[in-house]
Amino acid sequence: xxxxxxxxxxxxxxxxxxxxxxxxxxxxxxxxxxxxxxxxxxxxxxxxxxxxxxxxxxxxxxxxxxxxxxxxxxxxxxxxxxxxxxxxxxxxxxxxxxxxxxxxxxxxxxxxxxxxxxxxxxxxxxxxxxxxxxxxxxxxxxxxxxxxxxxxxxxxxxxxxxxxxxxxxxxxxxxxxxxxxxxxxxxxxxxxxxxxxxxxxxxxxxxxxxxxxxxxxxxxxxxxxxxxxxxxxxxxxxxxxxxxxxxxxxxxxxxxxxxxxxxxxxxxxxxxxxxxxxxxxxxxxxxxxxxxxxxxxxxxxxxxxxxxxxxxxxxxxxxxxxxxxxxxxxxxxxxxxxxxxxxxxxxxxxxxxxxxxxxxxxxxxxxxxxxxxxxxxxxxxxxxxxxxxxxxxxxxxxxxxxxxxxxxxxxxxxxxxxxxxxxxxxxxxxxxxxxxxxxxxxxxxxxxxxxxxxxxxxxxxxxxxxxxxxxxxxxxxxxxxxxxxxxxxxxxxxxxxxxxxxxxxxxxxxxxxxxxxxxxxxxxxxxxxxxxxxxxxxxxxxxxxxxxxxxxxxxxxxxxxxxxxxxxxxxxxxxxxxxxxxxxxxxxxxxxxxxxxxxxxxxxxxxxxxxxxxxxxxxxxxxxxxxxxxxxxxxxxxxxxxxxxxxxxxxxxxxxxxxxxxxxxxxxxxxxxxxxxxxx
Amino acid sequence: xxxxxxxxxxxxxxxxxxxxxxxxxxxxxxxxxxxxxxxxxxxxxxxxxxxxxxxxxxxxxxxxxxxxxxxxxxxxxxxxxxxxxxxxxxxxxxxxxxxxxxxxxxxxxx
Numbered sequence: 001x002x003x004x005x006x007x008x009x010x011x012x013x014x015x016x017x018x019x020x021x022x023x024x025x026x027x028x029x030x031x032x033x034x035x036x037x038x039x040x041x042x043x044x045x046x047x048x049x050x051x052x053x054x055x056x057x058x059x060x061x062x063x064x065x066x067x068x069x070x071x072x073x074x075x076x077x078x079x080x081x082x083x084x085x086x087x088x089x090x091x092x093x094x095x096x097x098x099x100x101x102x103x104x105x106x107x108x109x110x111x112x113x114x115x116x117x118x119x120x121x122x123x124x125x126x127x128x129x130x131x132x133x134x135x136x137x138x139x140x141x142x143x144x145x146x147x148x149x150x151x152x153x154x155x156x157x158x159x160x161x162x163x164x165x166x167x168x169x170x171x172x173x174x175x176x177x178x179x180x181x182x183x184x185x186x187x188x189x190x191x192x193x194x195x196x197x198x199x200x201x202x203x204x205x206x207x208x209x210x211x212x213x214x215x216x217x218x219x220x221x222x223x224x225x226x227x228x229x230x231x232x233x234x235x236x237x238x239x240x241x242x243x244x245x246x247x248x249x250x251x252x253x254x255x256x257x258x259x260x261x262x263x264x265x266x267x268x269x270x271x272x273x274x275x276x277x278x279x280x281x282x283x284x285x286x287x288x289x290x291x292x293x294x295x296x297x298x299x300x301x302x303x304x305x306x307x308x309x310x311x312x313x314x315x316x317x318x319x320x321x322x323x324x325x326x327x328x329x330x331x332x333x334x335x336x337x338x339x340x341x342x343x344x345x346x347x348x349x350x351x352x353x354x355x356x357x358x359x360x361x362x363x364x365x366x367x368x369x370x371x372x373x374x375x376x377x378x379x380x381x382x383x384x385x386x387x388x389x390x391x392x393x394x395x396x397x398x399x400x401x402x403x404x405x406x407x408x409x410x411x412x413x414x415x416x417x418x419x420x421x422x423x424x425x426x427x428x429x430x431x432x433x434x435x436x437x438x439x440x441x442x443x444x445x446x447x448x449x450x451x452x453x454x455x456x457x458x459x460x461x462x463x464x465x466x467x468x469x470x471x472x473x474x475x476x477x478x479x480x481x482x483x484x485x486x487x488x489x490x491x492x493x494x495x496x497x498x499x500x501x502x503x504x505x506x507x508x509x510x511x512x513x514x515x516x517x518x519x520x521x522x523x524x525x526x527x528x529x530x531x532x533x534x535x536x537x538x539x540x541x542x543x544x545x546x547x548x549x550x551x552x553x554x555x556x557x558x559x560x561x562x563x564x565x566x567x568x569x570x571x572x573x574x575x576x577x578x579x580x581x582x583x584x585x586x587x588x589x590x591x592x593x594x595x596x597x598x599x600x601x602x603x604x605x606x607x608x609x610x611x612x613x614x615x616x617x618x619x620x621x622x623x624x625x626x627x628x629x630x631x632x633x634x635x636x637x638x639x640x641x642x643x644x645x646x647x648x649x650x651x652x653x654x655x656x657x658x659x660x661x662x663x664x665x666x667x668x669x670x671x672x673x674x675x676x677x678x679x680x
Numbered sequence: 681x682x683x684x685x686x687x688x689x690x691x692x693x694x695x696x697x698x699x700x701x702x703x704x705x706x707x708x709x710x711x712x713x714x715x716x717x718x719x720x721x722x723x724x725x726x727x728x729x730x731x732x733x734x735x736x737x738x739x740x741x742x743x744x745x746x747x748x749x750x751x752x753x754x755x756x757x758x759x760x761x762x763x764x765x766x767x768x769x770x771x772x773x774x775x776x777x778x779x780x781x782x783x784x785x786x787x788x789x790x
Contacts, residue, residue, distance in 0.1 A: 210787075210788055211772075211790045219785050222779060222785070
């Protein structure tokens, strides 16, 4: 009878539990509100140091404090009672002075940069005042950049600081609203910070690598290790090159090459936000346009020329010239078809957004006097004024690396600046289309002072000057200029591709027919060498498309063959969209474009001395995830109360269990001894 | 039943004295194969037999093995703790050598 009663009781309890409405939302989801679209600053290392940010393994938690001005800053640094705090600031506050105060304060364990307006601060560059200070020709007295006469005068150098905390950048308006609402609702009563619950933010960006590249590469390649972990990867990708005439059409021994080079990568403090409009996109676009004009000029000229043009797009240059140092190294050890002593001159396209009609010429050797004179004349024809820079030193440029290997090599840089950068957003998140006043014209007529026309004019002047230099006056120039059917629309389209959307006419035409393109612009950060950068592939294929020949071949025949000595690359791409061309059909393009590896020789040379500074040693740390979420952190009193309650419950439960065990027979309706050990 | 039997055999109170001595000696000898944990177990397990049980013929020998095992275990513990302290405090500055000694290299710190 007793047993029956017990059973009924327990059945009743179970059915009661089952009938209670159950809310299946996880506690985690009730507590946290994720902040989407937050991008992190991450850790990079060179041969001797670590730079950038990392959180604790499980993320940093800090009370949100939106810092609006000096007063807020003072309170946060000196009087804030409920530390740690996470400072939320706008770009105007993101200065070296403020950031270093945060770094040295015990009150702050994270920084969130928010920006949701369209206007950018007047300057915002966290690169060094002397970019690539320790590489290139820095050992030569005349090339020394100093803080007294810097190239990047607004540079704060914050990218070269090892922050002990995470820094995130949020620009999604909804996320900013969430943070702001939560702050205003819970955190504005400063005097109550110790006694009330506060809105806190958890920022998680844990970095695996530490110390320096030497250490993390050694640890990543350790073979005795039972638990192999990758700590960091070398920065690097591929360089892109092509020649005006295929290599075999000239006598190899006394062939000489005029190099036209541009840097291909941008940098910024934050992962994935490297718009790089002025540096490097203006340079890339000018180079592509120049190549396109030149190749259309020489399309039907098959006679031999004593000079050829080598177009070079160099990658990883923001990090101590990764691409150029590798290419120069390859040239010296004959791993590249052109050797370094075959280079005749080096023309580099730097940042090009002339504020007036002036373009500055930074000249490294008097040997190029003739060329510069031609260039000036050609510039006048397109309403450009090429002015020789009065700067005492040579600006940071890939040419410095080639000049190291071949001291006689004359070089020249075309740029929009004279003695210091006119780009106030060098290597930052604000170096965008807006910063160079670019608006997509999409076929409509371009104004004469638009960036598109300026870049097109520079390209035209350069292409004409190069044509004169190559042909040595032996062929009818006026006839050739007429041959070029390239217009400024190409510049407009290219800028659209690089600054607004990779799903653009030129990139579509230059990729295979079935490809689905992303609508965001290509990421121009060089990235790690184990991962191929999409921007590089797109640039290379655009170069092939703009300079190559369309062949009448089918897709299966579209490959290199022995009859052209494997001097060309063949690409099966969509080609230009015309009325007669079905958009899903492909075209076979033949071009001289190719890639070379852009990974620093430091990672190839055995027992390289990492502290020597000869080659770039930059690596990027591995991380698992970036996450940011906000939640309500209970006050200290609340936490103490919860803990005490927990301890009381624990003690009580021990007493209850003891009591229950000792009286289990009466409590659980067991007849005495029925369930005792019968195993004996 | 067989499980119960073997459990019962591990119970020292139900074991014959010569068996106890055999077991204690065996543990002591096995400890020399760089198995300090066996010495530790031996010292703890047989301490009651060696010191608190009424005297019997094999107890003296058991006592000897227990004391020796305890000493051995103690030396090991001291040596291990000092090595761990030295290694952990100097790991970062030893650099490559310390990395080669490690099975698991911690992430995110020097």
